[in-house]
Amino acid sequence: MSTADAEAYLAEPLLTSPGQPLRVAVYSRISRGIRAGVLRTGTLLPRETEIGTALGVSRTVVREALMLLEEDGLIVTRRGIGRFVADSLPPEEGGLLPLEHLFADEGVDARVRRLELSSQGATDFVTDLIGLAPDSEMWFRECVVASGDRPVALVQEYLPGDAGLRRADPALAREFAAAADDDATLLASLTRRAGVEFESLGCQIAATLAGQTRARHLDIEPGDPLLVLTQWASVGGEPVYVVKCAIPATFGHLVVDGWSLTRVR
Incomplete structure (x- = not known):
């Protein structure tokens, strides 16, 4: 996928269900893009402000979603450079949660x-x-x-x-x-x-x-x-x-x- 494809993906309207926190919707949008290869492993993510503008949410919401993505091993932060999609992704959980x-x-x-x-x-x-x-x-x-x-x-x-x-x-x-x-x-x-x-x-x-x-x-x-x-x-x-x-x-x-x-x- 090209950079233009990634930008178009992030610019799609953000859909949420009633009561769903925006940070969860942003997390889901980015994580699905990573899993689908639209946001390729090892590539630099747009800045917080750019993601927020594309999705129509605040920078605070984006920051919270990115923190969750980093906790789950989907992205990494390189100090002074920015946030990158992880080079290797953790396996998707297929097991049922008790x-x-x-x-x-x-x-x-x-x-x-x-x-x-x-x-x-x-x-x-x-x-x-x-x-x-x-x-x-x-x-x-x-x-x-x-x-x-x-x-x-x-x-x-x-x-x-x-x-x-x-x-x-x-x-x-x-x-x-x-x-x-x-x-x-x-x-x-x-x-x-x-x-x-x-x-x-x-x-x-x-x-x-x-x-x-x-x-x-x-x-x-x-x-x-x-x-x-x-x-x-x-x-x-x-x-x-x-x-x-x-x-x-x-x-x-x-x-x-x-x-x-x-x-x-």
């Missing part, structure tokens, strides 16, 4: 309260996403994630039965029983116990109303709106995990980027 990490606030750990663990016949919902045979068994686990005293998510996790877990990675089947007893999501516990990484395959987002059961678990009204995020993942190339997460609209601002969920603070 939900209790996402929902933790500074100084307040998220807590997980287990509700149910059962072995069930595979449903169409799960077979469509991770390819289980219609007559196969699957594990279902439900829990509530709370930040402080406030319930922030109702989490339903689905995995194949023991045979399917062994096919993906024997450690999954070996550690499943212990992981299911942990006060953590299965994603977090299996990642830690089995030493595997769940690679994101996709996500779906829906807006709905809480209903009686979800409202009771989340301490909200049945008519309150919910964001329902469904994600599915593989281990070692084998589709093996589905999670459905119901989040109250009052929780805060969340962004789905590259099939991963992040919280904007």
